[in-house]
Amino acid sequence: MKIGFIGFGNMAQAIATGLIENNVTDLTDLIFSNRTESKRKVLETQFNIKGTPHNQDVWNQSDLIILAVKPYQVEEVLTKIDKVHSPYVISVVAGVTNQQLAAYLPESSFIRTMPNLNAQVGEGITAIIENSTAKNELLEQAKKIFESIGTVVELPESQIGPFIAIAGSSPALVFMFIDTLARSAVKYGITKDKAIEIAAQAVLGSAKTVLNSSQSPWNLIDQVSSPGGITVDGILSLLQNDFSASIIQSVDAMVEKNDQLSK
Known part of the structure; x- marks a missing residue:
């Protein structure tokens, strides 16, 4: 499965590191977007994976997207993408609800998640927010991805507040x-x-x-x-x-x- 990162900040980098170090996927199956050429080249060298300045390229070339942009960027990023292709989507964006994601991703099966800082050292705890419309294959892929950086719990969206507090x-x-x-x-x-x-x-x-x-x-x-x-x-x-x-x-x-x- 080809995995693409739209947004490649600290959390996305921690996830990529976990995938690579735990042999969850091949390096050739990873791609990320970053608009700044100098930063993109540094990241390509650091992680030995392909980068592109265009979110559309990541979308088109991936079976599964990890959405890791800032909350205020979600609407702009997702509305600008041509969604003829419909990859799975895993969001790690704080504060963007299942309802909001459904509006932006009408054709894609998606899951909202909430990893924490300790993912950067492989000891994270990630909440996978329950979504009855998500396909079982996506749920299993999400568990595999986040178990590479720690442990996973499944929670209803109503419990995301206390999870954020204690994790x-x-x-x-x-x-x-x-x-x-x-x-x-x-x-x-x-x-x-x-x-x-x-x-x-x-x-x-x-x-x-x-x-x-x-x-x-x-x-x-x-x-x-x-x-x-x-x-x-x-x-x-x-x-x-x-x-x-x-x-x-x-x-x-x-x-x-x-x-x-x-x-």
């Missing part, structure tokens, strides 16, 4: 947590670089422990918390200072903002 935006919260942990250690003489490495590795290992365990995160907390020990005092301090409530309020704020932008 799309949450890396910023985790980065903030890592930075704060590190700064706390700097207070006691550990260098900032070393403290960041320690904190980041602890977060990475903790995440893997949760994913590999059949126990709930709170049960795992109990395993780390010896009676009368150091960890208990730390946990109690967070509880007394409304740590959980602050996280919930942050998620609520992000869901509310997404709802406002979606109207």
